[in-house]
Amino acid sequence: MDVRESLATMLNENFCPNHLEVLKSFTAALRDQEYRDAVDREVFCSLLKVISKLCEELQAADVEERGSQYLPVCLQITAECFRAQRNACVQSPRNQGLLGELGFTEVSLKILDLLQTLNLGSRDSVFESLRCGIQFLGNLAVGNCACKDDIWQLSFPDHFLKLLSVDDVKAVGYASMVLHTCLDEAKVEQLVQPNNICLALRVMELCRTQPDLDWTVLIATQHLLKSSALVETMYSGMSYLERVTLLELLSAELGQEDSEECGIPPSMARFLACCFQQGCGAVLRLASASAASDEEALTVISLLDVLCEMTSDRQQFMFLQDHPDLLKTTVELLEQVHALGKASKNVFSVAQNFSPSQDGGFSSSSPSISFKAHLIRLIGNLCHSNTNNQNKVREMDGIPLILDNCSIDSNNPFISQWAIFAIRNLLESNKENQELVAVLECRGTTDYSALRELGFQVVKRDGSLLLKPMKKDT
Known part of the structure; x- marks a missing residue:
C-alpha cells in the first residue's frame, strides 16, 4: 500500500x-x-x-x-x-x-x-x-x-x-523564530496600531523575563527598535522596568563595534532626549537609602547611557548637541547630584573603598554606579567641537564643577578619565574657557593635584591653556 x-x-x-x-x-x-x-x-x-x-x-x-x-x-x-x-x-x-x-x-x-x-x-x-x-x-x-x-x-x-x-x-x-522570519519594515509599522501594540509589548516583556531567548532579542534589535513611532508607542505603555529593558537593548545595539551607521532613526534620539529631560529629577531620590531601587530612577540612568552612546562621535546623532536645553539639564543635574553627595553620605558621595566589604563602601550593584561619570561623559560629548556649548558650560559654572570631579571615586569608575575628556573638549579652541582655567589655577580655587596624579598637567602655550600628559620625570 x-x-x-x-x-x-x-x-x-x-x-x-x-x-x-x-x-x-x-x-x-x-x-x-x-x-x-x-x-x-x-x-x-x-x-x-x-x-x-x-x-x-x-x-x-x-x-x-x-x-x-x-x-x-x-x-x-x-x-x-x-x-x-x-x-x-x-x-x-x-x-x-x-x-x-x-x-x-x-x-x-x-x-x-x-x-x-x-x-x-x-x-x-x-x-x-x-x-x-x-x-x-x-x-x-x-x-x-x-x-x-x-x-x-x-x-x-x-x-x-x-x-x-x-x-x-x-x-x-x-x-519567536516564526515572527522574526515573517517581519519586514512594512509589517513592523502595523504593530504601531492600538489593537496590535500588545504583540510588540509581549516581545519586549520576553526580552526582560526570558533574556536567553535569542529570537525575541533579534526581533527587538533588528525590527522593533528601528521604528521610532513604534518605540514611542511602546514606551508610553510600558512599566519603568520594561523601559529599562528596551533602553538596555538600544544601548547594546549602539555599542556594537560595527554599528557606525545603525538603523536607529534620528527622531528616536530626539524622543529619548526629551524623556531624559522630563524625568531626570527622579534620580535624585536615590540619595535616600529607602529609594535605592526606585524604578523611575533606573529608567533615567538607562536613558543617560543611551544618550552617551548616541553622542559618542556618531554623526547621525550629533544634532543632539543643539537639542533644546539638553546640555543645560545635564549640567544642572550634575551640579545637584554632586551637591547631594557632599551634603551627606549617600550613593552620590565620593568613595575610596574599592572592596564592597569595607565599611562605608557602596555595593557595585548600586544603580547609581557611574552615574556622575556618565553625566560628565555626556557633557564632554555635547561640547565636542561645539563653541556654543563650550560657552554654555562656562556660563553655568560647569568647568569648576567638572574639575571638582577629577578625583578617583569607587562609586564612579573612570570618572577622572571622563572629566579629563570633558575638560579637553571644553578648552579646545576656546580662549575664554582656557583663560577661566588659568584664573582658577592662579587663585588656587581648583585643585590640580588629581590631574597630576593621573599624569596630566595644565600648561600655557602661545597664550592658550592646554591639558597635556606629564613627562615621566616631572
Missing part, C-alpha cells in the same frame, strides 16, 4: 497506533531530498484531509470520552503530521508553495489554537504537538515571501500573541 492509500484509510477509522507508524515512515522518508522533490500533490492532499480530521477530533466535545488512550494517540498523530509537514518544506520551494496553496497554514493554525485549550493532567504531549506545529510554520516561511505573507495575514496579531504566551519556553522560542 502506497503512502496516499495509507493516509486515505485513516480517514475512515478512529485514529490508532498503527496510523502513527504509517506517519512516522512518511516523516522519515521526507528527510531525503530526492524523495521530498518527488512527492505527488495528491499525497499532500491526503495529508491535509488527515490533519483536517484531527482538527475536528480535537474540537469534538466527546474526544476525551472515547477511551483514556484516544486523545493521547490523537496528539501523537498530530505531532507526527506536523513533523511530516515540517520535513516536506526543508529546502523545497516547490513543497512550500504546494502546502501553502492547499491550505495547510490555516488548518495548522486552527489546531495550534485548539491545543492551547485542552485540559490534560500532563501537558507534555500537547507541548510536543505545539512545538512541531510551530516548527512547520517556520520551515514553511523560510525564504518564501508568499508563505511569509500568508502566515502573517492568518496569524497577526492574535495567533502570534497566543503562541508567544504558551507556558513552554521551547514553543515560545519557535514562535
Whole structure:
C-alpha cells in the first residue's frame, strides 16, 4: 500500500497506533531530498484531509470520552503530521508553495489554537504537538515571501500573541523564530496600531523575563527598535522596568563595534532626549537609602547611557548637541547630584573603598554606579567641537564643577578619565574657557593635584591653556 492509500484509510477509522507508524515512515522518508522533490500533490492532499480530521477530533466535545488512550494517540498523530509537514518544506520551494496553496497554514493554525485549550493532567504531549506545529510554520516561511505573507495575514496579531504566551519556553522560542522570519519594515509599522501594540509589548516583556531567548532579542534589535513611532508607542505603555529593558537593548545595539551607521532613526534620539529631560529629577531620590531601587530612577540612568552612546562621535546623532536645553539639564543635574553627595553620605558621595566589604563602601550593584561619570561623559560629548556649548558650560559654572570631579571615586569608575575628556573638549579652541582655567589655577580655587596624579598637567602655550600628559620625570 502506497503512502496516499495509507493516509486515505485513516480517514475512515478512529485514529490508532498503527496510523502513527504509517506517519512516522512518511516523516522519515521526507528527510531525503530526492524523495521530498518527488512527492505527488495528491499525497499532500491526503495529508491535509488527515490533519483536517484531527482538527475536528480535537474540537469534538466527546474526544476525551472515547477511551483514556484516544486523545493521547490523537496528539501523537498530530505531532507526527506536523513533523511530516515540517520535513516536506526543508529546502523545497516547490513543497512550500504546494502546502501553502492547499491550505495547510490555516488548518495548522486552527489546531495550534485548539491545543492551547485542552485540559490534560500532563501537558507534555500537547507541548510536543505545539512545538512541531510551530516548527512547520517556520520551515514553511523560510525564504518564501508568499508563505511569509500568508502566515502573517492568518496569524497577526492574535495567533502570534497566543503562541508567544504558551507556558513552554521551547514553543515560545519557535514562535519567536516564526515572527522574526515573517517581519519586514512594512509589517513592523502595523504593530504601531492600538489593537496590535500588545504583540510588540509581549516581545519586549520576553526580552526582560526570558533574556536567553535569542529570537525575541533579534526581533527587538533588528525590527522593533528601528521604528521610532513604534518605540514611542511602546514606551508610553510600558512599566519603568520594561523601559529599562528596551533602553538596555538600544544601548547594546549602539555599542556594537560595527554599528557606525545603525538603523536607529534620528527622531528616536530626539524622543529619548526629551524623556531624559522630563524625568531626570527622579534620580535624585536615590540619595535616600529607602529609594535605592526606585524604578523611575533606573529608567533615567538607562536613558543617560543611551544618550552617551548616541553622542559618542556618531554623526547621525550629533544634532543632539543643539537639542533644546539638553546640555543645560545635564549640567544642572550634575551640579545637584554632586551637591547631594557632599551634603551627606549617600550613593552620590565620593568613595575610596574599592572592596564592597569595607565599611562605608557602596555595593557595585548600586544603580547609581557611574552615574556622575556618565553625566560628565555626556557633557564632554555635547561640547565636542561645539563653541556654543563650550560657552554654555562656562556660563553655568560647569568647568569648576567638572574639575571638582577629577578625583578617583569607587562609586564612579573612570570618572577622572571622563572629566579629563570633558575638560579637553571644553578648552579646545576656546580662549575664554582656557583663560577661566588659568584664573582658577592662579587663585588656587581648583585643585590640580588629581590631574597630576593621573599624569596630566595644565600648561600655557602661545597664550592658550592646554591639558597635556606629564613627562615621566616631572
